[in-house]
Amino acid sequence: EPEVTQTPSHQVTQMGQEVILRCVPISNHLYFYWYRQILGQKVEFLVSFYNNEISEKSEIFDDQFSVERPDGSNFTLKIRSTKLEDSAMYFCASSPGLSTYEQYFGPGTRLTVT
Amino acid sequence: DAKTTQPPSMDCAEGRAANLPCNHSTISGNEYVYWYRQIHSQGPQYIIHGLKNNETNEMASLIITEDRKSSTLILPHATLRDTAVYYCIVRVAEYAGGFKTIFGAGTRLFVKA
Numbered sequence: 001e002p003e004v005t006q007t008p009s010h011q012v013t014q015m016g017q018e019v020i021l022r023c024v025p026i027s028n029h030l031y032f033y034w035y036r037q038i039l040g041q042k043v044e045f046l047v048s049f050y051n052n053e054i055s056e057k058s059e060i061f062d063d064q065f066s067v068e069r070p071d072g073s074n075f076t077l078k079i080r081s082t083k084l085e086d087s088a089m090y091f092c093a094s095s096p097g098l099s100t101y102e103q104y105f106g107p108g109t110r111l112t113v114t
Numbered sequence: 115d116a117k118t119t120q121p122p123s124m125d126c127a128e129g130r131a132a133n134l135p136c137n138h139s140t141i142s143g144n145e146y147v148y149w150y151r152q153i154h155s156q157g158p159q160y161i162i163h164g165l166k167n168n169e170t171n172e173m174a175s176l177i178i179t180e181d182r183k184s185s186t187l188i189l190p191h192a193t194l195r196d197t198a199v200y201y202c203i204v205r206v207a208e209y210a211g212g213f214k215t216i217f218g219a220g221t222r223l224f225v226k227a
């Protein structure tokens with residue numbers, strides 16, 4: 001069964017450094033998402049991406065964050081200058097299209113900012 | 115999106131049916147009911163969704179009341195691997211750019227041997 005994959009599974013970085021989290025969505029899906037979950041808290045929506053542009057973003061998704069689909073298969077989340085409070089699990093998700101709305105989530109990348 | 119109310123936790127014996135309730139009294143006519151679950155720090159997993167009619171798939175059944183103000187997710191024969199947080203979400207069906215999912219606190223289901 002096709003699945004969303006994410007790399008790396010765990011990323012440790014120092015405060016102020018840039019990180020790129022990578023995702024490979026399911027191949028025929030059209031919508032892509034990033035969510036995050038701080039330890040012990042709810043899963044929070046960050047951004048949705050469709051037709052090579054951001055379709056919606058949350059208040060969390062400020063200028064430090066950016067997303068890209070550079071080559072038609074990968075979907076990346078970049079954090080320009082990490083802060084301690086960016087430590088969280090980051091989940092990528094994809095969904096097929098307008099007629100089906102269920103989202104398929106990847107296993108997540110645990111980001112630890114020290 | 116309409117808000118949902120779920121009990122914070124529930125227990126279920128292994129092999130028995132787990133019935134997880136959800137109230138969504140302010141649901142609108144164009145909003146679907148979705149259920150996801152999250153097994154310990156893994157990515158959320160889609161389970162099932164419905165609009166008015168009851169739905170069944172290989173994972174679960176979804177029973178929606180006639181007035182659509184509440185629903186129940188049924189896991190017919192719960193196993194230990196079904197221990198997870200279950201999220202009930204209502205969401206509009208039509209949006210050109212995508213469908214963000216707003217997760218609440220969910221119900222933590224403990225399946226016990």
